[in-house]
Amino acid sequence: GAVVSQHPSWVICKSGTSVKIECRSLDFQATTMFWYRQFPKQSLMLMATSNEGSKATYEQGVEKDKFLINHASLTLSTLTVTSAHPEDSSFYICSARAVTAGGLGTSGYEQYFGPGTRLTVT
Amino acid sequence: AQTVTQSQPEMSVQEAETVTLSCTYDTSENNYYLFWYKQPPSRQMILVIRQEAYKQQNATENRFSVNFQKAAKSFSLKISDSQLGDTAMYFCAFASGTYKYIFGTGTRLKVLA
Numbered sequence: 166g167a168v169v170s171q172h173p174s175w176v177i178c179k180s181g182t183s184v185k186i187e188c189r190s191l192d193f194q195a196t197t198m199f200w201y202r203q204f205p206k207q208s209l210m211l212m213a214t215s216n217e218g219s220k221a222t223y224e225q226g227v228e229k230d231k232f233l234i235n236h237a238s239l240t241l242s243t244l245t246v247t248s249a250h251p252e253d254s255s256f257y258i259c260s261a262r263a264v265t266a267g268g269l270g271t272s273g274y275e276q277y278f279g280p281g282t283r284l285t286v287t
Numbered sequence: 288a289q290t291v292t293q294s295q296p297e298m299s300v301q302e303a304e305t306v307t308l309s310c311t312y313d314t315s316e317n318n319y320y321l322f323w324y325k326q327p328p329s330r331q332m333i334l335v336i337r338q339e340a341y342k343q344q345n346a347t348e349n350r351f352s353v354n355f356q357k358a359a360k361s362f363s364l365k366i367s368d369s370q371l372g373d374t375a376m377y378f379c380a381f382a383s384g385t386y387k388y389i390f391g392t393g394t395r396l397k398v399l400a
Binding site for chain 1: 334
């Protein structure tokens with residue numbers, strides 16, 4: 166249980182175009198999904214928190230107009246990188262928190278991570 | 288504000304030996320959770336073990352165990368009988384009321400054959 170998928174796993178796009186990354190919780194409902202960015206050999210940097218049906222909450226320094234997040238259902242959140250530039254090239258990871266803690270034998274604080282998406286902007 | 292510190296950027300251990308990764312944190316909260324995640328070369332984050340702050344008993348998961356010292360705000364991970372597959376980046380994480388994780392900078396562990 167607690168599987169999170171991300172699509173695509175790798176995307177190359179041209180500068181100025183937009184790219185959408187999907188994050189799905191496959192076998193549980195996710196109250197909250199998180200989006201991270203990870204640079205090589207560094208830790209994960211939280212970009213934003215999204216709750217189903219609500220606007221995402223962005224961390225300080227993250228441009229909300231560049232990184233559009235939609236959490237339309239309890240199993241799907243999307244991150245759209247708008248007008249991408251080479252400096253947006255990175256590894257993007259999503260995670261999901263389960264609605265009910267008991268269903269997965271969890272505390273409700275665990276985050277289950279997707280496999281990540283490597284974005285390369287040329 | 289909460290902080291998480293992992294003071295060992297890199298470590299290595301011989302196969303079948305035991306290794307301990309350190310993690311310290313700072314918080315004024317009393318109820319929180321601590322986690323260790325493993326990120327192998329595939330970059331998939333895998334939950335290794337969790338510890339509830341209100342539980343005095345240290346968590347264990349097979350070869351993985353923690354030494355949780357609440358007063359000292361220390362949360363170390365012990366890996367026994369290290370295996371080549373344990374080679375990975377290990378991240379310590381703190382979570383409380385907002386459910387957001389505060390990650391440490393990570394420790395790169397290499398298991399040597």
